[in-house]
Amino acid sequence: MDDMDRRIIDVLQQGFPICDSPYQQAARELGLTGQELIERLRRLLTDGVLSRFGPLYHAERMGGALLLAALQVPEQRFDEVAGIVNGFPEVAHNYRREHRFNMWFVLASDDPESIVEVIHSIEKNTGLEVWQMPKIKEYYVSLRLKA
Amino acid sequence: MQITALDRKIIEATQAGLPLTPHLYRSVAEQLGVSAELVIQRMAAMLEAGVIRRIGAVPNHYRLGYRCNGMTVWDVDDGRIDEMGERIGQLPFVSHCYQRPRHLPDWPYNLFAMVHGRSEAEAAAQVQRIAEVLGACSRGHEVLYSSRILKKTGLRIGG
Numbered sequence: 050m051d052d053m054d055r056r057i058i059d060v061l062q063q064g065f066p067i068c069d070s071p072y073q074q075a076a077r078e079l080g081l082t083g084q085e086l087i088e089r090l091r092r093l094l095t096d097g098v099l100s101r102f103g104p105l106y107h108a109e110r111m112g113g114a115l116l117l118a119a120l121q122v123p124e125q126r127f128d129e130v131a132g133i134v135n136g137f138p139e140v141a142h143n144y145r146r147e148h149r150f151n152m153w154f155v156l157a158s159d160d161p162e163s164i165v166e167v168i169h170s171i172e173k174n175t176g177l178e179v180w181q182m183p184k185i186k187e188y189y190v191s192l193r194l195k196a
Numbered sequence: 197m198q199i200t201a202l203d204r205k206i207i208e209a210t211q212a213g214l215p216l217t218p219h220l221y222r223s224v225a226e227q228l229g230v231s232a233e234l235v236i237q238r239m240a241a242m243l244e245a246g247v248i249r250r251i252g253a254v255p256n257h258y259r260l261g262y263r264c265n266g267m268t269v270w271d272v273d274d275g276r277i278d279e280m281g282e283r284i285g286q287l288p289f290v291s292h293c294y295q296r297p298r299h300l301p302d303w304p305y306n307l308f309a310m311v312h313g314r315s316e317a318e319a320a321a322q323v324q325r326i327a328e329v330l331g332a333c334s335r336g337h338e339v340l341y342s343s344r345i346l347k348k349t350g351l352r353i354g355g
Contacts, residue, residue, distance in 0.1 A: 057253070058253050058255055058260070061252045061253040062252050062253050062255070063250075063252065064250050064251060064252055065214075065250075065251040065252045067221070067236050067239050067240050067243065067251070068221075068236065069219055069221070069222070069232065069236075070218060070219060071220060071221070072216075072218055072220070073218065083218055084218070087216045087217075087218070090216060090253075091216050093253075094213075096259075097256055097259055098255060098256060098259040098260070099253050099254060099255055099256065100254050100255070100256045100348045101212070101213050101253075101254040101348075101349075101350060102213050102214060102216075102252070102253050102254065103210050103211070103212070103213040103214040103251065103252075103254075104207075104210055104211070104214070104239070104242075104243075104248045104249075104250075104251045105248065105249040105250055105251075105252075105254065105350065105351075106207055106211060106247060106248060106249070106350070106351045107246055107247055107248070107249045108351050110197060110245065110246045110247045111197070111199045111203075111207070111247050112198070112199070113353075117296070131346045134346075134347075135346060135347045138352045139352070140347055141347075141348075141349060141350050141351050141352070142345070142346075142347050142348040142349065142350070143345075143346040143347040143348075144342040144344070144345060144346060145342065145343050145344040145346055146267065146340040146341060146342050146343065147340065147341050147343050148338065148340045150303070150340070152346070153267070153340070153342075154346075154347070157350075157351040157352075158351075158353065159199075159204075159207075159351075159353045180299060180302075180303065182296045182297070182308075183296065183297065184294050184295070184296060185294070185295040185296055185297060185306075186277075186278065186281060186294065186295040187293075187294055188278075188281035188282050188284065188285035188293040188294065188295070189282075189284075189285025189286065189290060189292065189293040190291075190292050190293075191290075191291045191292070192249060192250055194255055194257060194260060194262065194291065194312060195260075196255065196260050
């Protein structure tokens, strides 16, 4: 990753144009051609520096729901349980954390009822209690990280 | 916002990522059998309404050098939680800050703040700064560092 890659990541975390030639437009600000920007994005995605390039959709604003949940997974069952949890398309992301609550995941769906169903399924398929940590209030959410 | 049937199709076609083609909205439109103008118009409407939070790059924290990603959780006085949540959310290094329910006695924490450090010392200093702001309003805290990304796809609908 070079300085231009870092600039691309910083600039493209702030937004991306909706127009006929968006890469070309975004590239101009960076001093690149549209094709050069596309090639760099392809490499950053392939290398895993970017996990995604595209719209971040807001489940709640489309009438759906989001839920943070946690599990206390016995160490010897960790990979098995991760496989079960990750198998649900409603699981948007999942992190291992160093704590007795060692698995934390976010469920997201355009259908709030499916969230309840997935929780029941995870409990049934793992035999573990799902600890629900719904948002009561959002004080701040940033969508950027300095590259 | 009530999303339309076309919006839903656009979401399904783009939720995993946008095409890396020069006229990407034309590519999406061709896939859906509608005009590029319509795709551009609906995506702009969804962005305006906040159904799309933003369009752009989603980096892997670890690959940017942020090795120490901590979910800091705090047991904060209920009477001051909103005031403190706002203050913690405004700290420059906090990326997310939420109030969530306690689950007593197992889980006494009601304030969650995410911090990201390139080193253990940097993350520890961030935690320390939050502790200073909360002062006696916090009766206890823990930091849950992430050690592995098990999944990071974002929202997926349909399919």
